[in-house]
Amino acid sequence: MAVRALCEFTAKVGDLDLRFTPSPTAQEGIAGHRTVATRRGADYQVELSLSGDYRELTVRGRADGYDASRNQLEEVKTYRGELDAMPANHRQLHWAQVKVYGWLLCQRLQLESVTLALVYFNIVSEQETLIREPFSAAMLQAFFERQCTIFLGWAQQELAHTQALHTTLGRLKFPHASFRTGQRVLAESVYKAVSTGCCLMAQAPTGIGKTVGTLFPLLKAAPGQKLDKIFFLTAKTPGRRLALDALEVINHSAPELKLRVLELVARDKTCEHPDKA
Structure with a gap:
């Protein structure tokens, strides 16, 4: 080091x-x-x-x-x-x-x-x-x-957390009772791309659950690919909110998962007291 x-x-x-x-x-x-x-x-x-x-x-x-x-x-x-x-x-x-x-x-x-x-x-x-x-x-x-x-x-604490997280990710189940139309195909494509180290460009209609359909297979593939973090980039604030909501759904469906979620915000928007800066 x-x-x-x-x-x-x-x-x-x-x-x-x-x-x-x-x-x-x-x-x-x-x-x-x-x-x-x-x-x-x-x-x-x-x-x-x-x-x-x-x-x-x-x-x-x-x-x-x-x-x-x-x-x-x-x-x-x-x-x-x-x-x-x-x-x-x-x-x-x-x-x-x-x-x-x-x-x-x-x-x-x-x-x-x-x-x-x-x-x-x-x-x-x-x-x-x-x-x-x-x-x-x-x-x-x-x-x-x-x-x-x-x-x-x-x-040592991080190593223990990662090992426990990967164990629970291996048992992680889809957070909903069933996939929506087109959602399983998207999830399978994302999983295969991550597992083979390939890039994937996907286009899907609104309403099929693209955010969960992308994050869930990424999390499932993390242990096998030895991933310790996943970045989810969005162009606008509403997309970021969708990602956070999707992770909350996944976390709620598996309480033992204990995902750590960090939201990156523009520096000029992070000040709690802009009037005192």
């Missing part, structure tokens, strides 16, 4: 606040990292590959830079705008990443301590802001193991 993915799962906290959007483009980020590296000394190692294990989890990644002469490990973050406007939870996530890298480095080089530094590089002014702090290897190891424990706990 990548270091960044681990930390974004276990250490990300706070609101979904997009008012501070410092992220440059990928090319600007690469250029910024390169500029920082050229300002360092001869002992500076760039893109240092690190990895480590905790129980059944392997964590790996590339640290931005390590200065062996100063025993300083750096995590470079490019940004634009005012650094003071960065929310505390953003910086907390950055510290989490460099702490994980710090332990992986200590483990690899048998270090008792290391100085960790967040390097914020403004892509417009090309100015650096360094925030550094010394850490012992024991502190970093404890932090690393805590993040891994959090992730493994979730992963």
